[in-house]
Amino acid sequence: MKNSIGIGIEKANVLAKKLNQLLADYQLFYQNVRGLHWNIKGKDFFELHLKFEEFYDNAVVKIDEIAERILTLEGEPLHTFTDYVKTAKIKEEKSVTDGTKGVEIVLKNFGVLIAQEREILADAGDADDEGTASLMSDYITETEKVIWMLNSYLK
Numbered sequence: 001m002k003n004s005i006g007i008g009i010e011k012a013n014v015l016a017k018k019l020n021q022l023l024a025d026y027q028l029f030y031q032n033v034r035g036l037h038w039n040i041k042g043k044d045f046f047e048l049h050l051k052f053e054e055f056y057d058n059a060v061v062k063i064d065e066i067a068e069r070i071l072t073l074e075g076e077p078l079h080t081f082t083d084y085v086k087t088a089k090i091k092e093e094k095s096v097t098d099g100t101k102g103v104e105i106v107l108k109n110f111g112v113l114i115a116q117e118r119e120i121l122a123d124a125g126d127a128d129d130e131g132t133a134s135l136m137s138d139y140i141t142e143t144e145k146v147i148w149m150l151n152s153y154l155k
Helices: 009-039 045-072 079-086 099-126 130-152
Strands: none
Touching: 009 045, 009 079, 009 099, 045 099, 045 130, 099 130
């Protein structure tokens, strides 16, 4: 059986579940970079304050896109912080003021996100789900560049 967009229901359900995992992790990522944006101190304040804002603005867009993709696959996106915290692999960060530590946290969080994006991309290809595959491909390309830049910043 296939859903209304022609994806096998079982495969669509697997994709929706994995996208919900990614959604939960993007929500925790968003909250982490939002906190870093507010609390960062030190000589790199101006640069990092703006960079963290860029990251959380970008995360908001992705959160909406992921939730809408779950709905397109006929799943239900997680939408409570209880579910996000319970589901996410990314952990909450609290009271971080050091710029280097903040960048290291963001880099670690991006590592979690890109691993999930790659897994979803593979599953989407297996399901002939071009919509999800395209979304993940775009995210991976962007995330790889950001990881390179953050690693360069830390050297």
